[in-house]
Amino acid sequence: MNKLWPLLIAGSIGAMGVQVACADDYQLLVGSYTAGQSEGIYRLSFDSATGQINARPLQVIKSENPSWLTLSRDQRHLFVVNENGPGQADPVGRVSSYSIDPKSHALSLINQVQSLGNEPTHSSLSGDASYLFVSNYSVAEDPGGTLALLPIGADGALKPVVQMSSHPASRVNPERQMSAHVHSTVPSPDGKFVFSNDLGADKVFVYRFDPKANPERPLTPATPAFVQLPPGSGPRHLLFSADGKHAWLTLEMSAQVAVFDHRDGKLEQTQMVELAAGQPVSDKAAAALHTSADGKFLYVSNRGTANQLLVFAIAPATGHLKELQRRTVEGDHPREFSLDPSGKFVLIANQKSNQIVVVERDANTGLLGKTVQKLPIDAPSDLRFLLRQ
Numbered sequence: 001m002n003k004l005w006p007l008l009i010a011g012s013i014g015a016m017g018v019q020v021a022c023a024d025d026y027q028l029l030v031g032s033y034t035a036g037q038s039e040g041i042y043r044l045s046f047d048s049a050t051g052q053i054n055a056r057p058l059q060v061i062k063s064e065n066p067s068w069l070t071l072s073r074d075q076r077h078l079f080v081v082n083e084n085g086p087g088q089a090d091p092v093g094r095v096s097s098y099s100i101d102p103k104s105h106a107l108s109l110i111n112q113v114q115s116l117g118n119e120p121t122h123s124s125l126s127g128d129a130s131y132l133f134v135s136n137y138s139v140a141e142d143p144g145g146t147l148a149l150l151p152i153g154a155d156g157a158l159k160p161v162v163q164m165s166s167h168p169a170s171r172v173n174p175e176r177q178m179s180a181h182v183h184s185t186v187p188s189p190d191g192k193f194v195f196s197n198d199l200g201a202d203k204v205f206v207y208r209f210d211p212k213a214n215p216e217r218p219l220t221p222a223t224p225a226f227v228q229l230p231p232g233s234g235p236r237h238l239l240f241s242a243d244g245k246h247a248w249l250t251l252e253m254s255a256q257v258a259v260f261d262h263r264d265g266k267l268e269q270t271q272m273v274e275l276a277a278g279q280p281v282s283d284k285a286a287a288a289l290h291t292s293a294d295g296k297f298l299y300v301s302n303r304g305t306a307n308q309l310l311v312f313a314i315a316p317a318t319g320h321l322k323e324l325q326r327r328t329v330e331g332d333h334p335r336e337f338s339l340d341p342s343g344k345f346v347l348i349a350n351q352k353s354n355q356i357v358v359v360e361r362d363a364n365t366g367l368l369g370k371t372v373q374k375l376p377i378d379a380p381s382d383l384r385f386l387l388r389q
Contacts, residue, residue: 070124126191135147163219173234203226203235260319
């Protein structure tokens with residue numbers, strides 16, 4: 001029996017007994033940090049009728065610090081950053097590729113390559129899934145963070161890094177911004193541009209993406225080449241609206257969300273929303289953001305001592321945000337969260353309190369309701385649902 005199963009089973013509500021698949025079951029992939037009890041990636045069953053995660057894993061994939069999970073659009077492949085660096089069990093940053101069985105959803109390792117940087121913390125796919133954009137955060141000032149570009153074979157195998165980019169730091173915060181810290185990189189919805197969010201530089205760097213013109217070096221700086229954010233704000237994650245007309249960006253260090261209009265690779269800021277206005281610095285640690293499937297609501301996590309999930313209504317014409325609710329995550333450090341495929345629940349990965357919290361959601365109002373489960377699991381960092389084939 002896996003050493004984490006007793007911990008999972010003890011904390012599960014209504015998950016005892018034999019696991020039986022039903023029409024409301026989805027499978028859930030959980031990425032984690034492995035300095036403690038976690039062994040890597042966990043494949044679990046989730047019942048969207050009750051909001052319950054079955055405590056007994058369907059599969060445990062041993063992997064060092066698989067902190068961020070990227071699914072291909074057809075869900076046949078999973079790409080994982082192994083957020084390794086100096087001082088860890090594996091000091092080398094890596095990226096792993098897995099195949100996903102279309103019937104059972106079982107994962108099988110295809111290959112693993114180096115990310116050529118420390119602490120890779122995020123990845124995303126190009127529109128045609130032929131390249132993976134990897135963000136090497138790099139906790140240490142030297143060598144600092146980088147953006148790495150990896151080609152992907154037709155079979156899902158990762159190829160070595162073909163292009164890297166680095167950025168000058170803002171050096172505003174002497175503890176966190178003395179070098180680049182690339183936190184995430186995402187393509188525009190039309191696939192023509194790539195936006196790299198650098199917490200250490202207080203900038204979003206913009207690249208044209210044209211692999212047909214140059215397969216070995218498909219990224220070239222756009223004009224303008226970056227979007228300037230407030231000094232010391234620390235940009236983290238960028239999310240586009242489904243139509244590509246608007247975008248939202250979490251600013252980790254200032255606990256804000258910047259709202260942009262987007263057109264042809266250009267971001268124009270139109271609103272700045274405070275997550276912790278008037279609160280101490282300890283309350284400021286913005287992290288993940290996701291929209292509801294209908295595009296009406298935006299959800300944002302704020303960590304620090306605040307530990308909240310905020311709900312915003314999205315104005316369709318402008319993308320502007322109106323705060324609707326602040327809810328405790330009932331844990332510590334909500335690094336990531338996910339809306340389940342039914343839209344009835346939100347699952348929150350509380351990294352430092354070692355749990356996944358499942359909360360009810362009203363699809364009509366967007367508001368969060370009662371907690372239906374707290375599942376112990378060591379250092380969860382990312383959550384991805386596998387859809388039925």
